[in-house]
Amino acid sequence: MKDFFDARPAAAAFGVLGLIVLALVVAEGLHDVAQASLNGLTLGTVYALGAVGLTLVYGILRLVNFAHGDFLAFGAYIAYLVNVTWGLPLAAAIVFAMAATALLGLASERLMWGPMREKGAGWLQLLLMTIGLAFVIRSAIQWFWGNEIRTLDVNVTDSVEFLGLRIGQTELMVVVVGIAVLVAVGLVVRFSLLGKRMRALSDSLSLAETAGIDTRRVILYTWLFAGALAGLAGVLSGALTNLRPELGFELLLPIFAAVILGGIGNPFGALSAGLVLGVVIELSTLVVEPRWKLTFGFLALIIALVIRPQGIFGQARTT
Amino acid sequence: MTEPAQQAQGAPLLQVEGVVKRFGGIRAVDGAGFEVATGSMTALIGPNGAGKTTLFNAITGFQRVDRGSVRLAGEEVLNLPAYAIARRGMVRTFQITKALEAMPVIDNMMLAAPDQPGERFRSLVFHPRAARQREREVRAQAMEVLEFFHLAEHADAYAGTLSGGQRKLLELARALMTEPRLLLLDEPMAGINPSLGRRLLEYLQRLRAEQGTTILYVEHDMEVVMNHSDLVVVMAEGRTIAVGAPQAVREDPAVIDAYLGGAA
Amino acid sequence: MSVSALPLAVTFEAFTDVGFWSGVLVVAGIYAVVTLGLQLNVGFTGIVNFGQAGFMAVGGYSMAILVLEAGLSFWLALPIAVLVTMGFGLLIGLPSLRLRGDYFAIVTLAMAEVVRLVAQNARDLTGGNKGLYCEFEGVNQTCFDDAWRSVSDSMLGFFESFWSDPEPLLPLLIVIWVTVAIGVVALTYLQGTPWGRVLRAVREDEDATRALGKNTLLYKLQSLMISALLGALAGFFLALFLATIHPDDYEPIVTFFAFGVLILGGLANYKGVVVGAILLWTLLEGTRFVELPISEEKTAALRFAIVGAVLIGLMAFRPQGLFGKREEMVLGD
Secondary structure (H helix, E strand, O other): OHHHHHHOHHHHHHHHHHHHHHHHHHHHOHHHHHHHHHHHHHHHHHHHHHHHHHHHHHHHHOOOOOOHHHHHHHHHHHHHHHHHHOOOOHHHHHHHHHHHHHHHHHHHHHHHHHHHHHOOOOHHHHHHHHHHHHHHHHHHHHHHHOOOOEOOOOOOOOEEEEOOEEEEHHHHHHHHHHHHHHHHHHHHHHHOHHHHHHHHHHHOHHHHHHOOOOHHHHHHHHHHHHHHHHHHHHHHHHHHOOEOOOHHHHHHHHHHHHHHHOOOOOHHHHHHHHHHHHHHHHHHOOOOOHHHHHHHHHHHHHHHHHHOOOOOOOOOOOO | OOOOOOOOOOOEEEEEEEEEEEEOOEEEEEEEEEEEEOOOEEEEEOOOOOOHHHHHHHHOOOOOOOEEEEEEOOEEOOOOOHHHHHHOOEEEOOOOOOOOOOOEHHHHHHHHOOOOHHHOHHHHHHOHHHHHHHHHHHHHHHHHHHHHOOOHHHOOOEHHHOOHHHHHHHHHHHHHHOOOOEEEEEOOOOOOOHHHHHHHHHHHHHHHHHHOOEEEEEOOOHHHHHHOOOEEEEEEOOEEEEEEOHHHHHHOHHHHHHHHOOOO | OEEOOOOOEEEOHHHHOHHHHHHHHHHHHHHHHHHHHHHHHHHHHOOOOOOHHHHHHHHHHHHHHHHHOOOOOHHHHHHHHHHHHHHHHHHHHHHHOOOOHHHHHHHHHHHHHHHHHHHHHOHHHHOHHHOEOEEEEOOEEEEOOHHHHHHHHHHHHHHOOOOOOOOOOHHHHHHHHHHHHHHHHHHHHHHOOHHHHHHHHHHHOHHHHHHOOOOHHHHHHHHHHHHHHHHHHHHHHHHHHHOOEOHHHHOHHHHHHHHHHHHHHOOOOHHHHHHHHHHHHHHHHHHHOEEOOOOHHHHHHHHHHHHHHHHHHHHHHOOOOOOOOHHHHOOOO
């Protein structure tokens, strides 16, 4: 039985998920389950966007980037600057945020990770540096914007109804934009030359080098990619909830959960796992009180890591 | 460590049968098997991709396998944790030497000794004198073994400061501290100069003659295999294709085929 | 006395204020205790444990719950809470110590967060966001630190015989630093034993150690459980210092700061932990000296920036910290 699941992990996982959803539908009714799933999708979009970039960086460079959450926060606050302080429309804020965070990612690679790799730094050294970077970004956010909760200039009251389900206008925007970008990302990673190269590097950096791929360039593009997606995820998260300095850390662990569940280095896995994680977390509110949502998410991560460290879609790797 | 069962000279110490390991769709090991007689020196050879490393790791507990049997002195040890297999007297070295470099040579050696009450937390706390006593014994023994390998003068140096050849000898010396019944060497000749290689083989022959240590090794160097083994086991494509005396195996058409023919 | 001709007014009063130093040394001591455990794990066993804040929380909350809700005596609650925390360490170690290094780090971080979130949400048991301090039954009030307070007051009474106005934190300060001293001595002794040798071997190369017949999982578990013990002690001290148990005091920030202490002092040596803790906290609390024309909020932001800069700077330019050896920084790669 274990062998069956080991051989078809994705099918097994979705099978289990399907059973759980079915049980919930029977217990709570289709409407509640559908509504929770829809809410989960908005949350999952943020996770998925954050996870794709993180998984590529983790997979290619073996960098456990604890600053990634604060990249999202950075994007959110840049969007605040553009959207609220300068009064420009949200679309402009998104563009600025993505560009700024992409540059932040690039800068971190040129100034920190690249030089450290050249010195032969180990993963723990780099991890501790990412924590340091996270602190620096967070302190900058606190310095300029303080601790009070801020919101983007978005519509929080209007909602749309379809098929008996209700979704806020902002939530709808998040899902639409998020899914659109995720689809585009999926296409780029799957079909473009850059995407193929990123996946090759993720499989084996040394092999890619010997194959003649300009790994330095691919790494730089990956950082731009990861930064831009993180920035977008941050803005969308800020639009969904609000802006506070802890935003970065709050999103970090669920995003790591998606990365690990999807298999490190696997962008499609991270994408799916992010969406599924969001839905599962929201579905849990049907069974436990909403305040336990996040705990549930972390427990899922722990259980997944213990049962199948390589994730649902990953290949077993010893190092 | 358990007392080694009294094995008649020539009786099989290790029996490997029908081991199968799949990685995804590929059968890295496909029903391999052979026997190692007590007190003998056996070589495991085969072209690249034959599955030697996987089988070697499987026997020593570093790789779980799907099926098969590995019996050490009659006791089944398949899929036991690596440390449990080592404790039963089957000790391996590594192809890329794993000398514990940030530790002194003497520490490397003393670490390996079996039955150390000082290593167990409870014994350490409740029987400190027994722990200290054993520690003294182990140190003396370690120095003796280091003498045998002409490494005694480096006892207090960090293992990382030794030359590559010296570290290889250290790994062997360390393995001997465990009082093994069966010593498994993973490509002992890899990456060392011929004179050191000769010394190593001398040590191994002495061990066999003086202490009755059984030795199984994986090797690519044919000259070594021809001159320093009682039995040769040949693998190709995950299976054992020939077992016999070195001369016989060298002339076996199946073996020649595997090396020159289809195999990688 | 203050130099106010400069735009940055630097007051030196704080340097000589006993109250200030007591506060710094208490917090530094708490961090020293928790980081001693971290040193055992990371510096000597090679396991990257990001869950120390979780151990502190389990220890602190178990103690408070046992006193306030089970009505146990404080002195009985302490050892039981230690055992609970060690049991928790065993529970999370068993399934996760066989994972590779970075996975283990993430699992322990997630575990610590689960603990904190449970503390925040299991209101009936833990007081949720109100935290735990005292229980009221009519006119009777029990606080978890009642027993400690009476001990502390007796000690202060004793000090009054030769010091007219003894610093109220002094008893706690003494207990904490005696614990640190015992911890350093005990751990240093353990390192020199055959047991300690196996730990170092596990850190150096786990496969080689397994090949020599050592059950490395067992050793890693023991290391984790000792670290849990120290975390529990640190949790007690924190609770006594703050006179409250609250989920906000066990955020991952605490673990990250402990890592800052660890690498400042340098890996694989225990005295470095002591020096690192005192240095780092003097530096952090020292931001109060400098009266910048900025708000309280910004001072808090400054602390983050300082720790962040310390982490980045050390890793980039001096990964061995103050007392570590350069070779020791090579970690299970």
